[in-house]
Amino acid sequence: MLYVVATPIGNLKDITIRALEVLKEVDFVLCEDTRTSGNLLKHYDLHKELVSFNARMEEKKIDAVIKRLQDGETCALISDAGTPAISDPGVRLVNAAQKSGINVVGIPGANAAILALSIAGLPTDSFIFEGFLPQKKGRQKQLKKLAEEDRTIVLYESMYRIEKLINELNEFMPNRIIAIGRELTKKFEEIWRGFPNEILQSLSEHQLKGEFVVVIAPINWK
Numbered sequence: 001m002l003y004v005v006a007t008p009i010g011n012l013k014d015i016t017i018r019a020l021e022v023l024k025e026v027d028f029v030l031c032e033d034t035r036t037s038g039n040l041l042k043h044y045d046l047h048k049e050l051v052s053f054n055a056r057m058e059e060k061k062i063d064a065v066i067k068r069l070q071d072g073e074t075c076a077l078i079s080d081a082g083t084p085a086i087s088d089p090g091v092r093l094v095n096a097a098q099k100s101g102i103n104v105v106g107i108p109g110a111n112a113a114i115l116a117l118s119i120a121g122l123p124t125d126s127f128i129f130e131g132f133l134p135q136k137k138g139r140q141k142q143l144k145k146l147a148e149e150d151r152t153i154v155l156y157e158s159m160y161r162i163e164k165l166i167n168e169l170n171e172f173m174p175n176r177i178i179a180i181g182r183e184l185t186k187k188f189e190e191i192w193r194g195f196p197n198e199i200l201q202s203l204s205e206h207q208l209k210g211e212f213v214v215v216i217a218p219i220n221w222k
């Protein structure tokens, strides 16, 4: 059995009872960073074998993990934050597990994109999730394509490029309202809303550190 378990995106209380039960029961836990996940497990007094499983080593470790699962062990896949396999490692492992006939069970919970959508006040009936835009090659092309998109768009962005992204949105889609969720579920959580140029004008009032989700309204939405 492979469990794909969502963990908090900031506030350690955002973990389900079922997730804690599964983490307590499994034989081992696959995680991106053993220190980060070690702190989470320690907080809940859970003591498990932690096996590091990050994007760089996913491919190499799959066979060994599948072998342990076939030998009857149970495992939980978690990531540093939120739902595994969503802009995080896990897709290839889940694919390999499905192909090998191993039971895959998801334990739902925190996800930054869905949380931001739920508080952005922008249409949610139809949206696209693009994760992180390419950092260099293909970024402009992708922005041009997204400028034609008539559904709500959800993006992840790091603090190193958030100002750049708002400038790009001002260039490529100046008439679309955006909502930026910063440090959601954490102590200094906030949401900024407005047209890209309004947000640019008020940037000096905002902290550009932390984690960001950007939600962009559909074309012509008021």
Ligand code: SAM
Pocket: 009, 010, 079, 081, 082, 083, 084, 085, 086, 087, 088, 110, 111, 112, 113, 155, 156, 157, 158, 181, 182, 183, 184, 185, 186, 211, 212, 213
């Ligand atoms: N698997 C995660 C999920 O379910 O949301 C996403 C992992 S992705 C590597 C990390 C990105 O998610 C961050 O760079 C940021 O864009 C977004 N993110 C994660 N936690 C966040 C938070 N507390 N507030 C705002 N954005 C967050």
